[in-house]
Amino acid sequence: xxxxxxxxxxxxxxxxxxxxxxxxxxxxxxxxxxxxxxxxxxxxxxxxxxxxxxxxxxxxxxxxxxxxxxxxxxxxxxxxxxxxxxxxxxxxxxxxxxxxxxxxxxxxxxxxxxxxxxxxxxxxxxxxxxxxxxxxxxxxxxxxxxxxxxxxxxxxxxxxxxxxxxxxxxxxxxxxxxxxxxxxxxxxxxxxxxxxxxxxxxxxxxxxxxxxxxxxxxxxxxxxxxxxxxxxxxxxxxxxxxxxxxxxxxxxxxxxxxxxxxxxxxxxxxxxxxxxxxxxxxxxxxxxxxxxxxxxxxxxxxxxxxxxxxxxxxxxxxxxxxxxxxxxxxxxxxxxxxxxxxxxxxxxxxxxxxxxx
Numbered sequence: 001x002x003x004x005x006x007x008x009x010x011x012x013x014x015x016x017x018x019x020x021x022x023x024x025x026x027x028x029x030x031x032x033x034x035x036x037x038x039x040x041x042x043x044x045x046x047x048x049x050x051x052x053x054x055x056x057x058x059x060x061x062x063x064x065x066x067x068x069x070x071x072x073x074x075x076x077x078x079x080x081x082x083x084x085x086x087x088x089x090x091x092x093x094x095x096x097x098x099x100x101x102x103x104x105x106x107x108x109x110x111x112x113x114x115x116x117x118x119x120x121x122x123x124x125x126x127x128x129x130x131x132x133x134x135x136x137x138x139x140x141x142x143x144x145x146x147x148x149x150x151x152x153x154x155x156x157x158x159x160x161x162x163x164x165x166x167x168x169x170x171x172x173x174x175x176x177x178x179x180x181x182x183x184x185x186x187x188x189x190x191x192x193x194x195x196x197x198x199x200x201x202x203x204x205x206x207x208x209x210x211x212x213x214x215x216x217x218x219x220x221x222x223x224x225x226x227x228x229x230x231x232x233x234x235x236x237x238x239x240x241x242x243x244x245x246x247x248x249x250x251x252x253x254x255x256x257x258x259x260x261x262x263x264x265x266x267x268x269x270x271x272x273x274x275x276x277x278x279x280x281x282x283x284x285x286x287x288x289x290x291x292x293x294x295x296x297x298x299x300x301x302x303x304x305x306x307x308x309x310x311x312x313x314x315x316x317x318x319x320x321x322x323x324x325x326x327x328x329x330x331x332x333x334x335x336x337x338x339x340x341x342x343x344x345x346x347x348x349x350x351x352x353x354x355x356x357x
Contacts (some may be wrong), residue, residue, distance in 0.1 A: 002022050002356070002357035003022065003313075003354045003355060003356060003357055004019065004020055004021055004022050004096050004353060004354070004355060004356075004357045005020045005024060005197070005311050005313065005317060005353070005354055006018065006019055006020070006044070006070070006352065006353040006355060007020070007027075007309070007319050007327065007329070007340070007350060007351075007352055008042035008043070008044060008051060008053075008349070008350070008351045008353060009031075009042065009162070009321055009327065009344065009347055009349065009350060010039035010040055010041050010042045010053060010346060010347070010348045010349030010350075010354065011032070011038075011039060011325075011344055011345040011346060011347050011349075012038055012307070012345040012346040012348065013032060013036045013038070013345040014031060014033055014034050014035070014036040014037060014039060014345070015032060015033040015034045015037075015039045015042055015053045015065070015071075016029060016030065016032055016033070016132050016344060017029070017030045017031060017033070017051075017070070017071045018030075018073060018340055021357075022357050023331075024313070024317055024329070024331040025331075027100065027288060027329075027340045027341065029341050030071060031071075032300065032345075033053070033065070033067070033071055033074055034053050034055065034065045034074060034076070037055045037056065037057075037060055037063070037065070038055050038056065038057050038060075038092065038349065039053045039055040039065075039349065040053070040054055040055050040092055040093060040094045040095070040141070040306070040347075040348050040349060041053070041054045041055075041095045041097075041306055041348070041349040042349050042351050043092070043096050043098065043351045043353075044055075044351065044352070044353030045098040045103070046353075047101070048068075048096065048098075048118060048139075049068070050066060050068055050118060051065055051066070051067040051070065051071060051249075051353070052065065052066055052096045052098070052119060053065040053066075053067075053074075053096075054092075054093030054094065054095065054096045054101065054105055054328055055092055055093060055094035056078070056090075056091060056093055056211060057091060057092055058091055061078055061081075061089075061090070061091075062078050062081045062090045062091065062092050062093045062107060063076045063078040063081070063093065064076060064077060064078070064081075064093055064096060064103075064105060064115075064119045064122075064258075064356070066118065066119050066342075068192060070355060077120050077121065077122075077311065078122075079120065079121045079122060079223065080113070080121050080122035080123055080124070081093070081105070081107065081113060081122050082117075082124070083111065083124060083129070083356040084105075084124070085105060085283045086114075088109050090107045090108070090109070090111070091107075091108050091143070092107070092108050093105050093106070093107055094106045094108055094145045094146060094147045095146065095147050095148060095149055095306070096149075097149040097150070097151055099151030099153075099156065100151065100156035101116070102114050102115070102116060102120060102156070103115040103116075103118060103119055104149045104151070104159075105122065105149075106145070106146030106147060106148070106149050106206065106324070107145075107146060108143045108144060108145040108146070108163065109139075109143070109145075109268060110127040110128075110129075110137065110144045110145060110146040110163045110166065111124060111129050111146060112124075112128050112146060112149070112161060112175060114127060114175070114242030115168040125175040126159065127171070127175050127176045127177055127178060128146075128169065128171075128175065128178050131169070131178050133166075133180065133196075133197050133223055135327055136197075136198075137163070137166045137197075137324050138165055138166070138198065139164070139165065140164035140165035140200050141164075141168075141216075141264075141345055142165070144163070144164070144165075144166070145163065145164050146161055146162070146163050147162060147163070147164060147202075147305055147306070148160075148161060148162035148201065148203055148204035148205070149161050149164065150204055150205065150206045150213070152206070152210060153206075153210045156174065157171075157172055157173055157174045157203070158170075158171070158227075159171045159174070159175055160181070160204060160206070160213070160227075160228060161178075161204075162201035162203070162204035162215065163201070164200050164201060164202070165198065165199070165200035165218070166198065166199075167180055167181075167182040167185070167197045167198060167199040167200075167201055168180070168181045168182055168185075168195055168199075168204055168215065168228050169181060169197075170227060170228055172212075180196050180197045181200050181224075181227070181228030181229060182195070182196065182197055182198075182231070183229065183230050183231060183321045184222070184230055184231035184232060184233070185199045185201075185215075185217060185220075185222055185231050185233075186217070186219040186220060186233070187199045187200070187218075187219060188219050189218070189219075199218070199219070200217060200218035200219070201215050201217055201218075201219060202215075202216045202217060202218060202243065202244045202245075202246075202305045203215065203216045203244065203245060203246040204246075205246055205247075205248050205304075207248050207253035207254075207256075208248065208249065208250060208251050208252065208253045209253040211225065211227075211251065211253070212224065212225055212283070213227065213228050214246060214248060214256050214284075215231070215246065216243050216244060216245065216246040216258055216305075218242060218264065219241055219242075220233050220234075220235040221233070221234050221235050221241070221243075221246075221258055221284060222234060223283055223284055234280070234283065234284025234285070237286055237287040238258070238260050238278055238287055239271045240260040240262055240263055240271060241260075242260065242261050242262070242263045242268075243258050243259055243260045243261050243303075243305065244259070244261065244303060244304050244305040244307065245258065245259050245303050245305060245307045245308035245320070246258055246308070247305070247308045247309055247310050247318060248310070249310065249316055249333070250310055250311070250316055251312075251314075251316075252281070252285075252336030253278065254280075254281055254282055255280065255281050255333075256280050256283075256284065257277055257278065257279050257281070257302045257308065257310075257318060257334065258274075258277075258278050259276070259277055259278070259307075259308060260265040260278060261302065261303070261314055262304065267300070268302050269300040269302050270299060270300070270301050270302075270303075273298050273299050273300050274291070274295075274296055274297060274299060275291070275295045275296070275299045275301055275328070276289050276290065276291045276292040276294060277289075277290045277294070277308075277318070277320060277330075277334055277337075278290065279333075279334050290330075290334040290335070290337075292335065292336040292337060292339035293328075293330075293336045293339075294328060294337050294340055300322060301322045302322060302323040302324070303320055303321070303322055303323065303325070304323055304347070304348055305322045306348060306349035306350060306351075307320060307322065307323075307347060307348070307350050308320045308350055309329060309350045309351045309352050310322075310352065311352040311354060312352075312354060313331075313354070315331065315332050316333050316353070317329060317330060317331050317333075317334045318330045318333065318334050319340075319350050319352065320350065321344075321347030321349075321350040322347060323346045323347065324346065325342060325343055325344035325345060325346060325347060326339060326341070326342045326344075326347075327339070327340045327341050327342070327344070327347065328330075328340065
């Protein structure tokens with residue numbers, strides 16, 4: 001059966017959907033949705049054919065929006081998104097992941113929630129905030145946000161999360177208890193260069209083989225072959241060790257993509273005003289710059305942590321959204337690019353879906 005891609009865009013002023021044709025040549029934009037709420041992350045759950053969008057702010061509070069009809073209609077709920085009486089108020093939902101019949105949500109200040117009824121009600125997974133390190137957690141520039149949730153594809157008991165600026169944590173018991181997984185990851189901004197926790201992970205993903213983890217950090221790019229117990233730095237060959245987004249090939253566990261920025265203190269834009277995506281096909285041992293069709297000069301663009309995604313077509317498509325409202329897409333795994341749309345609000349999240357044509 002023929003399929004067509006959707007690119008789901010969470011922005012500072014609502015959610016948008018880019019609809020492509022089967023050949024990924026022509027694109028149409030719909031939105032804004034979610035009543036122009038700030039939307040930090042959107043995702044598509046293949047199992048239920050549902051789009052979810054997480055967001056909020058100090059005025060609206062946290063909430064997760066849901067559409068069962070590809071964006072035609074929406075509902076939302078924040079029921080249960082609380083740390084209870086005496087706990088800190090939750091400002092927003094940063095990330096949503098669906099796995100094994102459960103919907104997970106990461107919040108700011110950092111905490112993990114789950115829903116067993118497709119987001120109508122939520123339960124706080126208290127084990128993470130009960131970790132003895134929590135009194136010493138420090139917020140990053142974007143807040144104390146739990147922005148990455150990784151569920152193992154075959155073992156529902158195994159979970160990883162990443163928190164800025166706290167690091168990666170792992171649970172082998174469905175979130176009841178957690179262990180820091182940061183050995184080998186630099187924290188150049190901290191008194192101790194390799195602390196047990198306190199690293200600023202920007203994005204964490206699990207490769208298609210279900211074994212290798214990759215992360216883009218404030219201080220480099222890393223891979224792990226043992227579930228994050230040990231990390232190897234793979235930054236060499238990139239123009240900077242600083243960046244936010246990370247994307248992995250949907251089938252090849254050795255291929256990954258990053259967008260390096262010029263540094264935490266230099267404006268956080270692409271180096272030299274040249275928009276570029278960097279690809280490795282050997283787990284980060286070497287890197288190739290991909291620029292064909294991307295702005296080659298005077299392009300002082302930024303890309304945030306959820307700002308890049310891949311589709312699962314063959315060849316895979318790659319999509320990048322900028323903090324100034326442009327979306328670039330490649331239908332040939334990064335060999336060439338086209339601008340799909342522009343003039344959107346700042347783009348905070350890019351995800352993909354495949355639906356019937």
